[in-house]
Amino acid sequence: MEITYVKHVDIDKKKWDRCIENAPNGVIYAYSYYLDAMSESWDALVFDDYKIAMPLTWNKKYGISYLRQPAFSQQLGIFGSSSFEDNLVQAFIDKAAEHFPFIEINLNFANHYKSATAIRCNFILPLNKSFAETEKDFKTDLGNNVKKAKKNNLVYESSDEIENALVHFKHTYSSRMNITESNYNNFLRLSFLLKDKKQVFVRNVNSKEGKLLATGLFLKDKRRIYNPMSTVFPESRKLGANHFLFYKLIEEFSMQDLTFDFEGSEIPGINHFYRNFGSVEQNYFFVKINKLAPFQRLLKDAADRYKS
Secondary structure (H helix, E strand, O other): OOEEEEOHHHOOHHHHHHHHHHOOOOOHHHOHHHHHHHOOEEEEEEEOOOOEEEEEEEEEEOOEEEEEOOOOOOOOOOEEOOOOOHHHHHHHHHHHHHHOOEEEEEOOOOOOOOOOOEEEOOEEEEOOOOHHHHHOOOOHHHHHHHHHHHHOOOEEEEEOOHHHHHHHHHHHHHHHOOOOHHHHHHHHHHHHHHHHOOOEEEEEEEOOOOOEEEEEEEEEOOOEEEEEEEEEOHHHHHHOHHHHHHHHHHHHOOOOOOEEEOOOOOOHHHHHHHHOOOOEEOOEEEEEEEOOOHHHHHHHHHHHHHHO
16 A cells, blocks of 8 residues: 655644544544644654555654654544555554664554553443443442532532642652653643633542632533543542542433543553443553664663653
């Protein structure tokens, strides 16, 4: 198959976004405006006039060009109206490797790839049923925490305080995550852009006295609601605030043709928390390729040690 490498300046953004919009596996992270905001540089692989496309989110250090996964962009990979058989995925990976000797990227849930370095965990929950029907699959632990939240008269409400939600997440979790200040600034600018598109919203859980206990910044497209950053304060966990936040969010958007994307986690505690909602495991694929020359590997290893 004739896969074409397209430099960023030559990408037809209208055709690109139409491809993502029409692709059954299209996700918000793959739209051109999202990539422009979160990737320092990105080019593309295109097949058959944008019927199938793959973003190449790259960076360059010490003269080495490499593919990496942008922050707050869980899944990318190959998009389009295709069955994404292993040979198609392999053809795109091989083409990318012709241009980038080092690759560390996440493909998406539809890119089934036998040679993937790892399979990563994500959870989704269809919202097209009534809340009463969805609630039947909630686990006992969740029910007990929601009862606790209701007993404490916790309040679920909407908010337009995007920056506050981001700042709370950063202050609470940054020490555990490899996210730079630049990543946060880029995501904040993106969030205000998405606000104009009506694709971002904030929900809070407060005490009956009005104290903020948990907050979530959520993204939305025509298929999914995404959970890139939700925050519960340590002292609020015993009140069931985080369980209540997601419980009420699912109730709010029930009976809509949407899927809630928890964004998954390899951390056992978070993994268990998402399973409490009767969510469905929908994994995606991590690819790492290292074709660096020996001296380039030494340079990269030294840079990684300096960074850590």
